[in-house]
Amino acid sequence: MKLIHKLTLSLLLIPAVIPLAAQADEPGHHGAYQHALADLHAARWLIDHRPGDNWEMGRNEQVALSEIDAATREITQLGEYVGKDMYRQERPDANLDHRGRLHDAADALARARNDAAQREDDPRVLELQRHALHRIEVALHATEDAMRDAGY
Template sequence: MNRPALHAAIVCIALAAPMAARADQPGHHPAYLHALTDLRHARAHLERRGGNAEMKWDEKTAIREVDAAIREIKEASIDDGKNLNDHPPVDAKLDYRGQLHRALELLRKAEKDCREEEDNNFARGLQKRAIQHIKEAIRFTEEGIANSHR
Protein backbone atom coordinates (compact mmCIF):
# COMPACT_ATOMS: atom_id res chain seq x y z
CA MET A 1 0.00 0.00 0.00
CA ASN A 2 1.38 3.42 -0.90
CA ARG A 3 1.99 6.03 1.74
CA PRO A 4 -0.97 8.40 0.93
CA ALA A 5 -3.43 5.49 0.86
CA LEU A 6 -2.09 4.21 4.19
CA HIS A 7 -2.38 7.69 5.69
CA ALA A 8 -5.98 8.00 4.44
CA ALA A 9 -6.88 4.61 5.91
CA ILE A 10 -5.43 5.55 9.31
CA VAL A 11 -7.37 8.85 9.31
CA CYS A 12 -10.63 7.03 8.43
CA ILE A 13 -10.11 4.51 11.23
CA ALA A 14 -9.28 7.26 13.71
CA LEU A 15 -12.42 9.21 12.79
CA ALA A 16 -14.70 6.18 12.78
CA ALA A 17 -13.63 4.79 16.15
CA PRO A 18 -15.28 7.46 18.33
CA MET A 19 -18.49 7.25 16.28
CA ALA A 20 -18.63 3.48 16.64
CA ALA A 21 -18.11 3.75 20.39
CA ARG A 22 -20.99 6.25 20.68
CA ALA A 23 -23.34 4.18 18.52
CA ASP A 24 -23.87 1.63 21.30
CA GLN A 25 -24.36 4.19 24.04
CA PRO A 26 -27.95 5.05 24.96
CA GLY A 27 -29.17 8.63 24.83
CA HIS A 28 -29.37 10.92 27.84
CA HIS A 29 -32.80 9.58 28.84
CA PRO A 30 -33.32 6.23 27.12
CA ALA A 31 -36.02 5.23 29.62
CA TYR A 32 -38.19 8.16 28.54
CA LEU A 33 -37.71 7.19 24.90
CA HIS A 34 -38.84 3.64 25.73
CA ALA A 35 -41.80 5.13 27.61
CA LEU A 36 -42.78 7.21 24.55
CA THR A 37 -42.80 4.10 22.38
CA ASP A 38 -44.86 2.16 24.93
CA LEU A 39 -47.30 5.06 25.36
CA ARG A 40 -47.88 5.39 21.61
CA HIS A 41 -48.35 1.61 21.36
CA ALA A 42 -50.76 1.57 24.32
CA ARG A 43 -52.71 4.43 22.73
CA ALA A 44 -53.11 2.40 19.54
CA HIS A 45 -54.50 -0.51 21.55
CA LEU A 46 -56.96 1.78 23.32
CA GLU A 47 -58.38 3.16 20.08
CA ARG A 48 -61.15 1.20 18.45
CA ARG A 49 -60.28 0.18 14.93
CA GLY A 50 -61.95 2.31 12.29
CA GLY A 51 -63.00 4.93 14.84
CA ASN A 52 -65.72 2.69 16.25
CA ALA A 53 -68.31 4.91 17.91
CA GLU A 54 -68.82 2.37 20.70
CA MET A 55 -65.70 3.62 22.47
CA LYS A 56 -66.56 4.17 26.10
CA TRP A 57 -65.82 7.30 28.09
CA ASP A 58 -63.12 5.60 30.15
CA GLU A 59 -61.23 4.57 27.01
CA LYS A 60 -61.41 8.12 25.62
CA THR A 61 -60.24 9.48 28.96
CA ALA A 62 -57.38 6.96 29.07
CA ILE A 63 -56.30 8.15 25.62
CA ARG A 64 -56.38 11.79 26.79
CA GLU A 65 -54.20 10.84 29.77
CA VAL A 66 -51.75 9.00 27.49
CA ASP A 67 -51.58 12.08 25.25
CA ALA A 68 -50.95 14.28 28.30
CA ALA A 69 -48.14 11.97 29.50
CA ILE A 70 -46.55 12.12 26.05
CA ARG A 71 -46.74 15.94 26.12
CA GLU A 72 -45.08 16.06 29.57
CA ILE A 73 -42.21 13.87 28.43
CA LYS A 74 -41.75 15.90 25.26
CA GLU A 75 -41.87 19.15 27.25
CA ALA A 76 -38.82 17.88 29.12
CA SER A 77 -37.11 18.09 25.71
CA ILE A 78 -37.12 14.34 25.40
CA ASP A 79 -38.55 13.74 21.97
CA ASP A 80 -37.82 11.00 19.51
CA GLY A 81 -39.53 12.99 16.75
CA LYS A 82 -42.13 10.30 16.10
CA ASN A 83 -45.85 10.93 15.75
CA LEU A 84 -48.64 9.10 17.58
CA ASN A 85 -49.11 6.63 14.74
CA ASP A 86 -45.49 5.49 14.82
CA HIS A 87 -45.76 2.37 16.95
CA PRO A 88 -45.51 -1.39 16.59
CA PRO A 89 -48.57 -2.85 14.89
CA VAL A 90 -51.59 -3.76 16.98
CA ASP A 91 -52.02 -7.53 17.06
CA ALA A 92 -54.97 -8.15 14.72
CA LYS A 93 -55.74 -11.44 16.51
CA LEU A 94 -56.58 -9.69 19.78
CA ASP A 95 -60.22 -8.96 20.50
CA TYR A 96 -60.92 -5.58 22.07
CA ARG A 97 -60.61 -6.91 25.62
CA GLY A 98 -57.23 -8.36 24.66
CA GLN A 99 -56.21 -4.99 23.26
CA LEU A 100 -57.15 -3.32 26.53
CA HIS A 101 -55.05 -5.84 28.47
CA ARG A 102 -52.10 -5.23 26.12
CA ALA A 103 -52.55 -1.46 26.53
CA LEU A 104 -52.51 -1.91 30.32
CA GLU A 105 -49.28 -3.90 30.10
CA LEU A 106 -47.66 -1.19 27.94
CA LEU A 107 -48.84 1.59 30.27
CA ARG A 108 -47.31 -0.19 33.25
CA LYS A 109 -44.01 -0.54 31.35
CA ALA A 110 -44.09 3.17 30.49
CA GLU A 111 -44.74 4.07 34.14
CA LYS A 112 -41.79 1.93 35.23
CA ASP A 113 -39.54 3.59 32.64
CA CYS A 114 -40.61 7.06 33.75
CA ARG A 115 -39.82 6.25 37.38
CA GLU A 116 -36.09 5.98 36.73
CA GLU A 117 -34.02 8.41 38.75
CA GLU A 118 -34.09 11.97 37.44
CA ASP A 119 -31.24 14.31 38.33
CA ASN A 120 -32.61 17.41 36.58
CA ASN A 121 -34.79 19.48 38.93
CA PHE A 122 -36.84 20.95 36.06
CA ALA A 123 -37.49 17.51 34.60
CA ARG A 124 -38.52 16.07 37.99
CA GLY A 125 -41.75 18.07 37.95
CA LEU A 126 -42.49 16.97 34.40
CA GLN A 127 -41.63 13.39 35.35
CA LYS A 128 -44.05 13.52 38.28
CA ARG A 129 -46.86 14.89 36.09
CA ALA A 130 -46.18 12.33 33.34
CA ILE A 131 -46.34 9.51 35.89
CA GLN A 132 -49.62 10.89 37.25
CA HIS A 133 -51.12 10.95 33.74
CA ILE A 134 -49.94 7.39 33.13
CA LYS A 135 -51.45 6.26 36.44
CA GLU A 136 -54.76 7.83 35.43
CA ALA A 137 -54.56 6.12 32.02
CA ILE A 138 -53.95 2.84 33.85
CA ARG A 139 -56.96 3.45 36.09
CA PHE A 140 -59.27 4.23 33.17
CA THR A 141 -57.94 1.27 31.18
CA GLU A 142 -58.66 -0.99 34.14
CA GLU A 143 -62.20 0.43 34.24
CA GLY A 144 -62.51 -0.22 30.52
CA ILE A 145 -61.45 -3.84 31.09
CA ALA A 146 -63.99 -4.19 33.90
CA ASN A 147 -66.71 -2.71 31.67
CA SER A 148 -65.78 -5.02 28.79
CA HIS A 149 -66.49 -8.05 31.01
CA ARG A 150 -70.08 -6.93 31.51
Protein backbone atom coordinates in the same frame (compact mmCIF):
# COMPACT_ATOMS: atom_id res chain seq x y z
CA MET B 1 14.50 10.20 23.57
CA LYS B 2 12.06 8.59 25.94
CA LEU B 3 10.03 11.78 26.11
CA ILE B 4 9.68 11.87 22.33
CA HIS B 5 8.47 8.24 22.30
CA LYS B 6 5.90 8.99 25.00
CA LEU B 7 4.60 12.03 23.15
CA THR B 8 4.40 10.13 19.89
CA LEU B 9 2.60 7.23 21.51
CA SER B 10 0.11 9.52 23.23
CA LEU B 11 -0.59 11.36 19.98
CA LEU B 12 -1.24 8.05 18.24
CA LEU B 13 -3.65 6.90 20.96
CA ILE B 14 -5.78 10.06 21.07
CA PRO B 15 -7.78 9.23 17.89
CA ALA B 16 -8.55 5.79 19.31
CA VAL B 17 -9.78 7.16 22.66
CA ILE B 18 -11.95 10.05 21.40
CA PRO B 19 -14.75 7.85 19.95
CA LEU B 20 -14.98 5.94 23.22
CA ALA B 21 -15.35 9.16 25.19
CA ALA B 22 -18.04 10.38 22.79
CA GLN B 23 -20.15 7.28 23.45
CA ALA B 24 -20.12 7.80 27.21
CA ASP B 25 -23.20 10.06 27.07
CA GLU B 26 -24.57 10.01 23.58
CA PRO B 27 -26.46 13.28 23.16
CA GLY B 28 -29.92 12.96 21.75
CA HIS B 29 -30.49 9.40 22.88
CA HIS B 30 -32.51 8.58 25.94
CA GLY B 31 -33.83 5.06 25.62
CA ALA B 32 -36.12 5.06 28.64
CA TYR B 33 -38.10 8.13 27.61
CA GLN B 34 -38.23 6.99 24.00
CA HIS B 35 -39.46 3.56 25.03
CA ALA B 36 -42.08 5.19 27.25
CA LEU B 37 -43.31 7.22 24.28
CA ALA B 38 -43.43 4.16 22.04
CA ASP B 39 -45.44 2.28 24.67
CA LEU B 40 -47.79 5.24 25.12
CA HIS B 41 -48.38 5.35 21.36
CA ALA B 42 -49.06 1.60 21.31
CA ALA B 43 -51.49 1.87 24.24
CA ARG B 44 -53.30 4.76 22.58
CA TRP B 45 -53.71 2.84 19.34
CA LEU B 46 -54.97 -0.24 21.16
CA ILE B 47 -57.58 1.74 23.09
CA ASP B 48 -58.69 3.82 20.10
CA HIS B 49 -59.05 0.98 17.57
CA ARG B 50 -61.62 -1.70 18.01
CA PRO B 51 -62.80 -4.07 15.29
CA GLY B 52 -66.37 -3.66 14.16
CA ASP B 53 -68.53 -0.78 13.03
CA ASN B 54 -71.07 -0.60 15.83
CA TRP B 55 -68.70 0.18 18.70
CA GLU B 56 -69.07 3.28 20.79
CA MET B 57 -66.15 4.36 22.95
CA GLY B 58 -66.89 4.39 26.66
CA ARG B 59 -66.15 7.19 29.11
CA ASN B 60 -63.20 5.35 30.70
CA GLU B 61 -61.58 4.84 27.31
CA GLN B 62 -62.00 8.55 26.55
CA VAL B 63 -60.34 9.44 29.87
CA ALA B 64 -57.48 7.01 29.15
CA LEU B 65 -56.90 8.55 25.70
CA SER B 66 -56.93 12.07 27.10
CA GLU B 67 -54.42 11.17 29.81
CA ILE B 68 -52.20 9.28 27.36
CA ASP B 69 -52.12 12.34 25.10
CA ALA B 70 -51.17 14.58 28.03
CA ALA B 71 -48.50 12.12 29.24
CA THR B 72 -47.10 11.92 25.70
CA ARG B 73 -46.72 15.70 25.57
CA GLU B 74 -45.13 15.82 29.02
CA ILE B 75 -42.66 12.99 28.36
CA THR B 76 -41.66 14.59 25.06
CA GLN B 77 -41.13 17.90 26.85
CA LEU B 78 -39.24 16.14 29.64
CA GLY B 79 -36.83 14.56 27.18
CA GLU B 80 -36.31 17.85 25.38
CA TYR B 81 -35.58 19.64 28.67
CA VAL B 82 -32.75 17.24 29.39
CA GLY B 83 -31.41 17.70 25.85
CA LYS B 84 -32.48 14.45 24.25
CA ASP B 85 -33.87 13.73 20.79
CA MET B 86 -37.40 12.63 21.53
CA TYR B 87 -38.39 12.23 17.88
CA ARG B 88 -36.22 9.17 17.31
CA GLN B 89 -38.44 6.20 16.56
CA GLU B 90 -38.40 3.32 19.03
CA ARG B 91 -40.30 0.08 19.14
CA PRO B 92 -42.71 -0.39 22.03
CA ASP B 93 -41.60 -2.66 24.85
CA ALA B 94 -45.06 -4.19 25.15
CA ASN B 95 -45.40 -7.78 24.02
CA LEU B 96 -48.96 -8.33 22.91
CA ASP B 97 -50.37 -11.54 24.34
CA HIS B 98 -53.72 -11.16 22.57
CA ARG B 99 -55.86 -11.43 25.74
CA GLY B 100 -57.63 -8.39 24.36
CA ARG B 101 -56.80 -4.90 23.24
CA LEU B 102 -57.50 -3.34 26.64
CA HIS B 103 -55.31 -5.88 28.44
CA ASP B 104 -52.52 -5.20 25.95
CA ALA B 105 -53.01 -1.45 26.38
CA ALA B 106 -52.78 -1.81 30.18
CA ASP B 107 -49.54 -3.78 29.79
CA ALA B 108 -48.14 -1.08 27.49
CA LEU B 109 -49.11 1.62 30.01
CA ALA B 110 -47.44 -0.28 32.85
CA ARG B 111 -44.25 -0.53 30.80
CA ALA B 112 -44.43 3.16 29.90
CA ARG B 113 -44.77 3.97 33.61
CA ASN B 114 -41.72 1.87 34.43
CA ASP B 115 -39.66 3.52 31.68
CA ALA B 116 -40.71 7.05 32.64
CA ALA B 117 -40.05 6.42 36.32
CA GLN B 118 -36.30 6.13 35.84
CA ARG B 119 -34.14 8.07 38.27
CA GLU B 120 -33.76 11.65 37.06
CA ASP B 121 -30.80 13.72 38.24
CA ASP B 122 -31.91 17.05 36.79
CA PRO B 123 -33.93 18.82 39.53
CA ARG B 124 -35.56 21.11 36.95
CA VAL B 125 -37.57 18.23 35.48
CA LEU B 126 -38.58 16.27 38.57
CA GLU B 127 -41.98 17.96 38.81
CA LEU B 128 -42.70 17.36 35.11
CA GLN B 129 -41.68 13.72 35.52
CA ARG B 130 -44.04 13.40 38.48
CA HIS B 131 -46.90 14.89 36.43
CA ALA B 132 -46.23 12.55 33.51
CA LEU B 133 -46.19 9.53 35.84
CA HIS B 134 -49.48 10.66 37.38
CA ARG B 135 -51.06 10.95 33.93
CA ILE B 136 -49.88 7.45 33.00
CA GLU B 137 -51.25 6.09 36.27
CA VAL B 138 -54.66 7.71 35.65
CA ALA B 139 -54.71 6.31 32.10
CA LEU B 140 -53.86 2.85 33.45
CA HIS B 141 -56.67 2.99 36.03
CA ALA B 142 -59.15 4.22 33.41
CA THR B 143 -58.12 1.35 31.12
CA GLU B 144 -58.60 -1.15 33.94
CA ASP B 145 -62.02 0.39 34.64
CA ALA B 146 -62.89 0.03 30.95
CA MET B 147 -61.92 -3.65 31.16
CA ARG B 148 -64.27 -4.10 34.13
CA ASP B 149 -67.04 -2.27 32.28
CA ALA B 150 -66.56 -4.59 29.30
CA GLY B 151 -66.70 -7.64 31.57
CA TYR B 152 -63.09 -8.76 31.13
